[in-house]
Amino acid sequence: MSELAPALGQIAALVVLLALTVPSLGRWLAHLYTSERHLGVERATYRVLRVDPDADQHWRAYALAVLGFSLVGVVVLYAFGRLQQHLPLSLGFGALPADGAWNTAVSFVTSTNWQWYSGEATLGHLMQASGLTVQNFLSAGVGMAVAAAFARGLARRGDETGDGRVGNFWADLVRTVVRVLLPIALLAALVLVVMGVVQNLSDSHLVTTLTGGHQAITGGPVASQEAIKELGTNGGGFYNANSAHPFENPTPLSDLLEVYLLLLVPFAMAWAFGLIVGDRRQGLAILAVMGVLLAVSVALLTWAEMAGPGTAPQLAGGAMEGKEQRFGTAASALFAAATTGTSTGAVNAMHDSLTAPGGGVAMVNMMLGEIAPGGVGSGLYGMLVLAVVTVFLSGLMVGRTPEYLGKKIGQQEMVLVAVYVLTTPVLVLVASAVALTAPDGLAGLQESGPHGLSEAVYAVTSASNNNGSAFGGLTSGTPFWNTLLGLCMLLGRFVPIVLVLALAGRFARQQPVPAGAGTLPTHRLLFVVLLTGVALVVVGLTYVPVLALGPIVESLS
């Protein structure tokens, strides 16, 4: 049970940490996505790998590079899973089943990190460190690269390139990893170790407990994975209990650090965006919308978990089912808002046991399309697509041709935007319908009635939006669920990426038009309010029916 003053205090501590660091990281990101110069180590890497970091790629080439690279990632990770028993440090665990290996490979390459398995009972250390940890870095890098390409598309003046060039994928990827993700993850991992997170290569050891029983003490390279899991908004836990496990998240201080790592890069990317397009205020407006949406969900979730409505929480005297004593209700609510607002999916409390309104907020956060503040790269490009929608709607109201940052939003641009906005809702609703009509789908649900519906919808929402958190009651490790959710993750990641890059190409080609009397300024409060409204309306119109049958009915009953 938490008290209000400390609950507000830890939110304030988080805000201060972010305020102190986001602008610097934002400047650094803007620099590395616009600079022509390579570091020595990067140049050597490009030479050895025989990739050309200086070719300014057409959007189509950029997209093919993203797809080709990710395809390789899926194949390599699938092989890791299927051949696990032959790997060193496998701890005696066997090969993953085909559907499980497929699900996990897609899951980590798409930065979803949905986990059908229990880490401590399924995966060896090499699979975790050399398979999954690597994808934690690379999938985050891919997302950030795509966001950078989109920002460049908006920033470029048509006369420079003429035919829709958006940058170089290899340079974006390598720089992101070498200059941002690896240094910060390394530092964070070292700090986490000092705070008590486990880091070794041991198998589990049986100890004789105080009362003569036996308990297995698990080992593993946990801190090195934990750091990038949060920093890259990935979310795949080393252990089944994820960041609720004391070996992943041992103290309230480590918890604060992990929540901070979740939010750091997504907000910094918004800051960087403003600098890349040459107007800091544009980035601030985007950041403000992200901040407002996150603040609202933190407030609602904190209220819900601290008040503890519902039969079981009322009976127990507080909503502590599925929560750790060291975090209590407030820190659990803060983590839940941050992990679903970013596309992370790590948890420090079990979301299936959140109160009905709390679980509903977590679900809405994901349905927003992970934009508050979203995944490390996907948050920014997701929000920018909605910014285009906002400008378009406002343009319709005053009867002018809409433009964003001087780029005209014509019919072709709107087609790309519309398909982008519809992709995940279509995936979520179609996959939910399939799951709820197939016997194999229903068989996975732990509970019936509204909460059972919530379990299924939460799962496909989480997969399609590349979040990865779960209502854990769902038994998802079956061929049906593994296959279905794998498809949701794959399409939910790469269809939007291709559309965003196509849009970036179209913008890059355009000569910017000077702002006129009918231009909606996109750095003012009015725009912030409109964009927030558009984000909520898009979700509302799409998902109200299914939310009404799930968490809303449950809250009212």
Next chain:
Amino acid sequence: MKDLYALFRFSLAGLRVMVAATVVLGVLYPLLVTGFAQAVAPWRAGGSLVTATGAHTTDPDQAVGSALLGQLVDDPALFRPRPSAAGDGYDPLASGGSNLGPESPELVAAIEQRRVEVARREGVPAGQVPPDAVTASASGLDPDISPAYAALQVPRVARANGLAEDVVRRLVADATSGRTLGVLGEPRVNVLLLNIAVRQAADGG
């Protein structure tokens, strides 16, 4: 056709990047962190193991458990941890929560039953049983209980060990951590460290 060829070419480049990334991010990075961890914080990196006297150790054969992991306690003379949904209780090979929703009849029945059990065991009215005593944690390995749940158990533990309640209350205070920096997390009592102290006090007296 041109696109297909480009995709193939990028995949080959991607494969080379992938191999390099696996070496640097998948082998060197975790080994570097492991090396640092073993040099700077070997006890913590090894799982915060403690012996029967509460001393730190990195040798599992000397240890009675981890200061970070709760464990099953069936001794009526010791403090009880929270209910656990990890395997048969506090099994680190099956970490996790019950995942039961707030309206789950199964959860409501379990809370009802636990409340009666705790109230009977500690000889207090059911209304005094705190929430953490009747709910399973997220990890199933929660090392802590609330100060309220610890206070509830003091009279029983004191009686069973022939210790004064004041003495046991002092042991509880020693095993209690407040909110970090006054705001982070919740006040909590580490059950394993507390039980080790109780055993020692009982043996010493």
